[in-house]
Amino acid sequence: MVATRAVSTRVVIALLFGISTLVACVATAAPRADLYFFNGRILAGVDDAGGKQSARWIEALLVHDGRIAAAGKRADVEAEIARLQLKPRRVDLAGRFAMPGLCDAHGHFASLGFSLDRLQLRGATSPEQVAQIVAEAAKTRAKGEWIQGRGWDQNLWAVKKFPTAELLDRAAPDNPVWLRRVDGHAAWANSKALALAGVTRGTPDPDGGRIERDADGRPTGVLVDNATRLVERAVPTPSREQLRAALLRAGENCAQFGLTAVHEPGIDSVTVEAFRELANSGELPTRVFAMLSAATAMRPGMLPAKKITAGEGLFRVFAVKAYADGALGSRGAALLADYSDDPGNRGLLVTPPDSLEIYARACLAHGYPLCTHAIGDRGNRVALDAYERAAGGAAGLQGKRFRIEHAQVLSPQDLPRFARDGIIASMQPTHCTSDMPWAPDRLGAERVKGAYAWRQLLNSGARLALGSDFPVESPDPRLGIYAAITTQKPDGTPPAGFRPGEKLTILEALRGFTSDAAYAAWAEHEVGRLEKGMRADVTVFDRDLTSVAPAEILKARCEMTVVDGRVEYEAAGR
Ligand SMILES: [Zn+2]
Numbered sequence: 001m002v003a004t005r006a007v008s009t010r011v012v013i014a015l016l017f018g019i020s021t022l023v024a025c026v027a028t029a030a031p032r033a034d035l036y037f038f039n040g041r042i043l044a045g046v047d048d049a050g051g052k053q054s055a056r057w058i059e060a061l062l063v064h065d066g067r068i069a070a071a072g073k074r075a076d077v078e079a080e081i082a083r084l085q086l087k088p089r090r091v092d093l094a095g096r097f098a099m100p101g102l103c104d105a106h107g108h109f110a111s112l113g114f115s116l117d118r119l120q121l122r123g124a125t126s127p128e129q130v131a132q133i134v135a136e137a138a139k140t141r142a143k144g145e146w147i148q149g150r151g152w153d154q155n156l157w158a159v160k161k162f163p164t165a166e167l168l169d170r171a172a173p174d175n176p177v178w179l180r181r182v183d184g185h186a187a188w189a190n191s192k193a194l195a196l197a198g199v200t201r202g203t204p205d206p207d208g209g210r211i212e213r214d215a216d217g218r219p220t221g222v223l224v225d226n227a228t229r230l231v232e233r234a235v236p237t238p239s240r241e242q243l244r245a246a247l248l249r250a251g252e253n254c255a256q257f258g259l260t261a262v263h264e265p266g267i268d269s270v271t272v273e274a275f276r277e278l279a280n281s282g283e284l285p286t287r288v289f290a291m292l293s294a295a296t297a298m299r300p301g302m303l304p305a306k307k308i309t310a311g312e313g314l315f316r317v318f319a320v321k322a323y324a325d326g327a328l329g330s331r332g333a334a335l336l337a338d339y340s341d342d343p344g345n346r347g348l349l350v351t352p353p354d355s356l357e358i359y360a361r362a363c364l365a366h367g368y369p370l371c372t373h374a375i376g377d378r379g380n381r382v383a384l385d386a387y388e389r390a391a392g393g394a395a396g397l398q399g400k401r402f403r404i405e406h407a408q409v410l411s412p413q414d415l416p417r418f419a420r421d422g423i424i425a426s427m428q429p430t431h432c433t434s435d436m437p438w439a440p441d442r443l444g445a446e447r448v449k450g451a452y453a454w455r456q457l458l459n460s461g462a463r464l465a466l467g468s469d470f471p472v473e474s475p476d477p478r479l480g481i482y483a484a485i486t487t488q489k490p491d492g493t494p495p496a497g498f499r500p501g502e503k504l505t506i507l508e509a510l511r512g513f514t515s516d517a518a519y520a521a522w523a524e525h526e527v528g529r530l531e532k533g534m535r536a537d538v539t540v541f542d543r544d545l546t547s548v549a550p551a552e553i554l555k556a557r558c559e560m561t562v563v564d565g566r567v568e569y570e571a572a573g574r
Contacts, residue, residue, distance in 0.1 A: 031566070032065060032066045032536075032564065032565035032566055033063065033088075033089060033562075033565060033566065033567055034062075034063065034064050034065075034086050034087070034088035034089065035061075035062070035063040035088055035089050035091055035536075035538075035562065035565075035567075036060070036061070036062050036063075036077070036081060036088040036089065036090050036091060037060060037061040037062075037063075037091045037093055037098050037538070037540075038059065038060040038061075038074055038077070038090070038091070038092065038093065039092050039093050039094060039095070040092075040093020040094065040095055040096045040097060040098055041057065041093070041095070041096070041097045041098070041544045042057060042058045042059065042060070042061055042093070042097075042098045042099075042530065043055055043056070043057060043097070043098070043099040043100070043510075043530070043546065044056045044057065044058045044071060044100075044529060044530045044531060045100055045514070045515055045528070045529035045530065045531070046507045046508075046510055046511045046514070046515065048511070051458075051459075051461075053505065053507035053508055053511065054507070055507060055546055058071050058072050058073075058530065059072065059073050059074040059077070060072070060073070060074040060076075060077035060078070061077065061098065061530055061538070062077050062080055062081060062086075062088065063088070063536040063538070063562065063565050064084065064086060064088070064536075064565070065565065066312065066535060066536055066564045066565035066566075067533060067534065067535055067536050067565065068530055068531060068532055068533065068534050068535075068536050069084065069532065070532060071530050071531055071532050091540075091560070093540070096540055096541065096542050096543070096559060097540065097541045097542070097543055097544040097545060097546075098530075098538055098539070098540045099510070099514070099530075099538070099539055099540075099541070099545070100514045100515070100527070100528050100529050100530050100537065100538070100539070101258075101259075101260025101261060101287075101514070101527065101537030101538055101539050101561070101562070101563065102257075102258050102259050102260060102261075102477045102513050102514065102539050103259070103260065103261035103262065103263070103287075103467075103513060103514060103517035103518065103521075103527070103528070104254070104259055104261070104262045104263065104466075104467040104468050104470065104475060104477060104480075104513070104517075105263045105426050105465035105466055105467040105512075105513075105517040105520055105521075106263055106265050106405055106406075106426050106428060106465075106467035106468070106469050107254075107259075107262045107263065107264065107265075107467055107468055107469065107470045107475055108264065108265060108266075108469070108470060108471060108472075109247065109250045109251075109254075109262050109264040109286070109288060110243070110246055110247060110250065110264065110267065110271055111471055112249075112250040112253060112254075112470050112471045112475060113245070113246030113247050113248070113249040113250035113251075113253075114238070114246045115150070115471040116246075116249050116250065116253060116471075117245075117246065117249065118148045118149050118150055119133055119134065119137055119147065119148070119149030119150075119179070120149070120150075120151055121133065121149050121150060121151040121152040121179060122150075122151030122152075122153075122182060123151070123156070124151070124152055124153075124156070125156055125157065126157050126158065127152075127154075127157060127163040127167055128167070130149075130152050130163070130167075130179065130188075131167045131168060131170070131171040132171070133149070134147060134149070134168055134171040134172050134177055134179075135171040135172060137149075137172070138171065138172035138174070138175050141172075141175055143174045143175070144174065144175065144176075145175055146175065146176050146177075146178060146193075146235055146236065147172055147175050147176070147177045147178070148177075148178050148179070148180075148235070149177075149178075149179040149180070150179065150180040150181075150182070150184070151180075151181075151182050152179055152181055152182065152188065153181065153182040154181075162186075162188070162212055162220070162221075162222040163188055163221065163222065164220045164221045164222075165188075165189060165190045165191045165194065165219075165220060165221030166191075166221075168188070168189070168190035168221070169190050169191050169192070171190075172190060172192075173192075174192075175190075175192065176189075176190065176192040176193035176196050176234075177189065177190040177192070177193055178193050178231055178235060180228075183329075183330075185224065185225055185228075185330065186222055186223065186224045186225070186228065187222070187223055187228045187231065188221055188222050189221050189222075189223065189231050190221065191221075193231055193234070194219055194221070194231070196234045197230050197231040197233065197234035198230075198234075199211065199219050199223070199230050199231065200219070201213075201216070201217050201218045201219070203219070203230065205227060206226045206227055206229070206230065207226060208225055208226040209223070209224060209225045209226030209227030209228070209229070209230075210223075210224040210225065210227055211223055211224075211227050211230075212224065240274065243270070243271065243274045244274055244277070244278065247274055247275065247278055247284070248278070248283065248284075248285065250286070251284060251285030251286040251568070252285055252568075252569075253475060254285070254286045254475055255285050255286065255561040255563070255568040255569035256558065256561075256569050257475050257476045257477060257478075257558060258477060258478075258539040258540075258541065258558035258561050258569075259286065259475060259477060259539075259561070260286065260287055260527075260537035260538070260539060260561060260562070260563045260568075261286060261287035261288070261289065261517070261518075261521075261527060261537060261563075262286055262287070262288055262289070263288075263289045263290075263291065263426075263465075263467065263517070263520070263521055264288050264289070264290045264291065265291050265321045265371065265373075265405060266291050266292070266293040266294075266321035267290050267291070267292065267293060267296070268292075268293055268295075268296045269292075269296055269302070271290075272290065272292070272308065272317060275288055275290065275310070275315045276308070276310040276315060277310075278311075278315070279310035279311030279314040279315035280310045280311050281311075282311060282314075282566070284311060284314055284315060285563060285566075285568045286563060286568075287313075287314055287315075287527065287535075287537060287563055287564065288314070288315045288316075289316060289318050289319075289521035289523065290315065290316065290317045290318065290319075291317075291318070291319040291320055291321035291371050292317055292319070292320050292321065293320075293321055294320055294321060294322040294323075294351075294355075294359050297320040297359070297362070297363075297368070298358075298359070298362065303320070303362065303363070303366035303368055304366075305366065305367065307368075311564075312564070313523075313526065313535070314563075314564055318368065318369070318521050318522055318523075319363075319368050319369040319370070319371050319403070319521075320359060320362075320363050320368050320369070320370050320371065321371050321372075321373070321405070322351055322355075322356055322359050322370060322371070322372045322373070323350045323351055323372070323373040324349060324350070324351060324356065324372050324373060324374040324375075324379040324380070324382050324383045325347060325348060325349055325350055325373070325374060325375055325376050325378070325379030325382075326347060326348055326350060326375070327375055328375050328376070328408065328409070328435060328439065328442055328443075329435065329438070331345055331347055331442065332347050332348055332350075333347045333375035333376030333379060333408070333409065334346065334347040334348060334349050334375075334376040334378035334379040334382065335347050335376040335377055335378050335409070335443075335447075336376075336377045336378045336381070336411060337447075339442050339443075340441060340442060340443055340444035340447070341441040341442055342442075346378065347376050347378070347379075349378075349379065349382060353382050353385065353386055356370075356372060356382065356383060356386035357386040357389050357390050358390075359386075360386050360387050360389075360390030360391070360402070361390040363402075364390060364391060364396070364400060369400060369401045369402045369403055369424075369522075370387065370402050370403070371402070371403040371404075371405050371426065372386075372387075372403070372404055372405060373405045373406060374404050374405070374406060374407060374408075375406050375408045375409060376408075376409050377409045377410055377411040377414070377447070377450065380404060380407060380408075380409070380410055380411070380414055381411060381414050383404055384404070384414055384417050384421070384423070387402050387421065387423065388417075388421065394417075394420050394421045397421040397422055397423065398421075398422045399422060400422065401422070401424060401519070401520065401522065402421070402422075402423050402424070403423065403424040403425075403426045403465070403520060404418070404423060404424075404425060404426065405426045406426070406427065406428065406431070406469075407425040407426070407427055407453075407457070408427075408431065408451060408452065409443060409447065409450055409451045410450040410451075410453055410457075411450060412449075412450055415450065415453060415456055415457065415460060416460050418457055418460065418462035419457075419460045419461035419462040423462070424462070424463050424464070424465050424516075424519075424520045425454075425457045425462050425463070425464050425465070426464075426465045426466075426467065426520060427452075427454060427457075427464055427465070427466060427467075427512075428466070428467050428468055428469045428473065428480065429452075429454070429466060429480045429481075429483035429484035429487075429509075430468055430469075430473040430474070430479050430480050430483045431452070431469065431473065432451075432452035432483060432487055432498065432499060432502075433483045433487065433488065433489050433498065434473060435452075436489070436498045439451060451499070452487070452498075452499050452502055453502060454484065454502050454504055455501060455502040455503065455504065456501075456502065458504070458508060463516055463519065463520070464508075464511075464512045464516060465512060465516055465517045465519070465520035466480060466484060466509065466512030466513050466516075466517065467480070467513075467517070468480050477513055478553050478554055478556060479554070480509075480513065481506070481509045481510070481513065481545065481553055482550055482551075482553050482554055484503075484504045484508075484509040484512065485503055485504050485505065485506055485509050485550055485553075486503065486550050487499040487500060487502060487503055488550075490554055492551065506545065506546050507546065510545065510546070514528045514529070515528035515529055516528075535564055535565075536562055536564060536565040537562065537563055537564065538560070538561075538562040539558065539560070539561055539562075540558070540559040540560035540561075540562075541556045541557065541558055541559060542556060542557040542559055543555075543556050543557075557571060558571065559571045
């Protein structure tokens with residue numbers, strides 16, 4: 001399948017609109033299209049009546065000037081086209097499926113853009129193969145430019161030993177090279193990178209880190225855990241142009257998967273500016289709801305009463321992101337009792353509870369939800385406690401739409417606090433299926449019952465916002481929807497599902513990726529449904545996700561992605 005690139009789609013549309021529009025567009029925004037969708041399955045939204053979900057279907061949809069201009073019966077929509085004297089592009093769905101644009105409620109957008117530019121080394125079967133990839137990349141890079149990559153794993157090689165700098169020195173003699181291991185907990189540098197970082201024989205191993213050395217104590221090229229920071233510090237921060245390019249790359253990637261919107265969890269003010277520019281010029285291919293990182297947000301003036309917004313709301317800052325604890329895979333998630341597979345270890349809190357409370361107070365005072373990363377049951381409890389202390393109890397949190405990001409392992413006592421306090425559980429269904437091989441070892445049979453507890457949270461009356469945590473996982477929302485309704489890996493294992501009691505219905509999953517994700521960004525009146533007056537974010541698939549078997553969802557092809565009335569992606573052959 002060859003995709004029409006977003007840029008070329010825009011140029012084609014601009015040409016259709018005539019040269020004057022094109023000229024205007026160069027200076028301001030890419031053109032918005034008038035689109036008339038008909039003759040297919042069009043899901044306007046998922047309604048919720050007393051916890052029972054029902055799909056609302058319409059016959060036709062008109063997009064005009066970035067908004068839904070009409071939605072409903074075909075005759076009525078055609079009457080509106082005539083009344084407005086429009087000549088929209090007729091999108092004959094021919095039985096295909098259109099739905100409110102899919103939103104990833106937790107995706108690291110800028111990171112995705114950068115990761116797409118890094119060498120992908122996952123699955124490399126020898127260090128020589130990695131060096132070959134680096135040598136190819138070096139041909140296209142300027143002298144001195146850093147070459148970065150990730151994904152190598154010496155466990156896949158014939159000699160299961162850490163590699164050395166030499167091989168990379170030969171592959172890219174003029175460029176510093178920095179390649180992270182598959183788990184991100186070690187990295188492989190060439191001599192140029194080590195020299196720029198000032199890592200020499202005399203450099204001591206830092207706390208919590210190790211520099212691999214030869215018999216004479218000279219660094220051999222691989223740095224482990226905290227020692228990786230020695231080189232990370234030397235990697236130049238991306239230029240404005242590189243940041244901009246990364247955001248565009250991420251948007252193009254998201255559009256191919258049918259994502260129209262993303263909640264970007266935690267950015268600094270430089271990234272805010274880059275988003276702002278791209279949104280104002282109409283170039284941002286994705287609607288981005290951003291959380292400021294707590295460190296940025298706590299600076300004076302960073303939480304203005306009038307929220308930062310650009311491009312008619314295509315980009316906006318809506319919340320603040322903090323971290324309670326680490327991750328489960330590396331046993332950094334804070335647990336109330338020892339890790340089942342590591343007695344004596346309960347993980348760690350990365351932010352003192354008092355600081356979380358200070359953030360929560362500032363957020364309450366300025367009208368921003370606080371969104372706290374919490375994985376372990378202790379991490380979650382500490383975050384919930386901080387929220388309640390800051391608000392003076394559950395009543396003070398009502399309607400504030402505070403969130404917990406991941407909410408991955410919950411103590412049975414804490415689970416009802418989400419519904420009671422109006423706290424949104426922002427969860428990533430693919431984490432459940434990716435963690436499946438080792439999560440029960442870490443947590444033990446009893447504690448795992450409170451993990452990935454989507455169904456229990458929904459039944460308790462809490463609201464779910466669903467996402468992927470890309471680039472940790474793939475941005476492809478089909479994978480998240482599938483994982484949410486099956487708790488199985490894409491290969492269908494285990495047959496009954498890993499957490500069979502937590503399966504969502506397809507409509508519940510779609511809500512989590514549309515209207516409830518919109519609610520979690522204070523945008524439920526603008527996106528998440530196809531209703532007259534709302535922003536025109538639409539995703540088209542070749543089959544009706546609400547009626548096919550789960551395995552078919554993985555085969556569904558994204559045909560078209562419309563963001564704010566702009567066709568950002570269209571599959572070839574439509
Ligand atoms: Zn994340």
